[in-house]
Amino acid sequence: xxKVTQSSRYLVKRTGEKVFLECVQDxxxxxxxxxxxxxxxxxxxxxxxxDVKMKEKGDIPEGYSVSREKxxxxxxxxxxxxxxxxxxxxxxSRDRDRSYQETQYFGPGTRLLVL
Amino acid sequence: xxxxTQMEGPVTLSEEAFLTINCTYTAxxxxxxxxxxQYPGEGLQLLLKATKADDKxxxxxxxxTYRKETTSFxxxxxxxxVSDSAVYFCAxxxxxxNQFYFGTGTSLTVIP
Numbered sequence: 001x002x003k004v005t006q007s008s009r010y011l012v013k014r015t016g017e018k019v020f021l022e023c024v025q026d027x028x029x030x031x032x033x034x035x036x037x038x039x040x041x042x043x044x045x046x047x048x049x050x051d052v053k054m055k056e057k058g059d060i061p062e063g064y065s066v067s068r069e070k071x072x073x074x075x076x077x078x079x080x081x082x083x084x085x086x087x088x089x090x091x092x093s094r095d096r097d098r099s100y101q102e103t104q105y106f107g108p109g110t111r112l113l114v115l
Numbered sequence: 116x117x118x119x120t121q122m123e124g125p126v127t128l129s130e131e132a133f134l135t136i137n138c139t140y141t142a143x144x145x146x147x148x149x150x151x152x153q154y155p156g157e158g159l160q161l162l163l164k165a166t167k168a169d170d171k172x173x174x175x176x177x178x179x180t181y182r183k184e185t186t187s188f189x190x191x192x193x194x195x196x197v198s199d200s201a202v203y204f205c206a207x208x209x210x211x212x213n214q215f216y217f218g219t220g221t222s223l224t225v226i227p
Binding site for chain 2: 004031033040041042043045048050058090092094096103104106107108109
């Protein structure tokens, strides 16, 4: 079974702090994704990575950056947290070389509160 | 562009009622279509999928048929249970892309 883990389930930070959200997958997937989930807005893609050190902006990259130094790990960084970044953050991974019909596998999510 | 539209929630049903959650999509070509389910406090997990027109995806009593003529992928279940209470997301991916496009989610509560 594919396992995607996220470093924290709940996180509380202060405005202006630098925040790191970590995601690790154990299936040697090339593609990894960061989403945020907000009521009424569904899932919105922040960034994705299709290989080590490779990244592409998603729909809402402003205020975020990412790092992919190793294939299994994809980090989301909030350079200076703001209250409007309070949200649920979901990481996902996917095998690039299999059929496009292949699903994404999601982690359990990190609920971030910025005060 | 690519997009997915789901019916607004929340939906509240009694146990054993029939469920329909509507989903329509906009995309060129032949996307794959998915339904994901999110149980309270968890991430999303795949419920079912369909990869070409007229395909029917099914799992755990849920079904959805890929209708290209109406660009729809409605989720149905004949008899819901309390344990089906969750948020349901419709999604698509195009053959040449990496990005999934999600609907806004529909919250379902089933009462005994």
